[in-house]
Amino acid sequence: MNRSTEQVLPQSADDSTPPAGEVRPAARSRVRIGRLRIIVSLAVVAFYVVAAVVGPMLLAFDPVATDLGSRLKPPGFVLPDGHTAIFGTDQVGQDVLAQMLQGARVSITVGVATLVLAGVIGVAAGVAAGYFGGWLDMVLMRLADIQLTFPSILLAIFIASILGPSVVNVVIVLSISNWVTFARVTRSQVLGLKSRDFVDATRTLGARTWHLVTRSILPSVTAPILVVATVELGHVILAEASLSFLGLGTPASTPSWGLTIANGRDYLSNAWWISTIPGIGLAVLVISFGVLGDALRDRFDPRLRSM
């Protein structure tokens, strides 16, 4: 009872904002931690991107090659052609590291392509709904509501099962399940911007709708959209891996992490590395995007926290 209440439940450091003009020591250290989070997670992401671009050139992966003599070999095994399989080999004698590098290419390509497609659709829908309002807003937002009350992985599984496994189809499926987030964020931003003085001023000067949207509104919504895109990128990569794991994502000829992890399931007793190592690789990338997204949001737009 004689403990001070501040000790038991101190104020949350996260929700106090420093007054303008002076930066308190706690705030400064928080900014430093925020910057550190951004730098570290960006470095990890950059490492993956470099590995995805350069890796397959250094360590070629041939999806149809099989080498039964060196199947299910543990990490560190020296293959007949002289190079060391650092992460072991899989059930047909393929180097797991080579597969992961190729898989990084697939995952990152699918992730970025999905965000571009979902982003374009979502931002267009969000601007249309927010700027023009009326029945268009009504229809688009009810559509978004319907989709949000439908588990997104279920919709993705359903559409993917009908389109069949291919890289392009995965991008389409995941874009369909992700446009809503972009549409909602854009709409709420546009609603706030529409009546701001600088937009009114531009309109008074005789600017047409197209000019207003592309020159006044869109530049102001870019930052929040980029923050949302970073957070979503991790989710999209995770969803792609889940679909591929279920056999509904990328085809067997384009190995992605989900597919490699699924293949390793049957060899857990004698070759733990096939599932374990690509899973760690996937988790580290997704965590980095999560941390990066959170840090960017805290830094640039804390109001997006609720999205």
Next chain:
Amino acid sequence: MTAYFIRRALFAVFVLWGAVTIVFLVLRLVPGDPAQLILGSDATQAEIAQLREQMGLNRPLAVQYGIYLGDVVRFDFGDSYRYHSDAMGLVTEKFPLTLQLAVVAMVIGLVLGVALGVLGALRVNRLADRIVSVFALLSQSMPSFWIGIMFILVFARQLHVLASGGHGGFDRLILPGVTLALPLVAVLIRLTRSGLLDVVHENYIQTARAKGLSERLVISQHAIRNALIPIVTVAGLEFGKLLGGAVIVETVFSWPGVGRLLIDSISARDYNVVQAAILLIAGGFVLINLVVDVLYGYLDPRIRLGR
């Protein structure tokens, strides 16, 4: 309250109609012939023509839609091609098993999530809080199918303490239950922690302290109760997501529920069962959302009067 309930119920019906329509449109409008899709690539022209006739695919889209809606209202999704029995019957037969898994995951999620969230709030920005936050980040970012495989690897293959899959006693529920619960644990940790930290600054907490209550009583009798309101809503919404996530977890652990049936039916091109399974899960999701909405309106009068 009645008006509020009617509004939410109408919205639920509207969402269900939307889900049914999306399923209809995806099956009919996707490039390719549904009859061809069902029969596979080695079907003869005559077989395809016969199935097209049988499915009514030669009639105008609007007529097909009308017939489809009528069938859905009567829960008639046709027969399973594999089992030659009622598709919806097959799905409802498996549903209790999925529900069982989701309920276990919900209990694990609530206990673990709220307990760790309270711990994080009581020790805010100290070591325990940091560990809890990292745990939340990990549970949220690691792919659930991979976590499931790792659990099997460690607890079933290495330690031999728990079964790797299948349906049976309570011990077979632990691994899939925990796997399914982890993303929920992450959400509840964050929500409980921030909810509790918000409530602590309210006047009634100061009053409780001023009248000399012990810190334990202040937290357990006053603070947690109010922090619980958003937890109820979010837990309800997350229960629907558990039904979707169960598809993946059931596949990993060979749990014979709706999710497993869905994935098996997809690979067997048994589309009547696929439709029935998707719509049953979506229906469950919508129903739970409705219950939560009503419950929330009951718990917090501000909500039902607000709109």
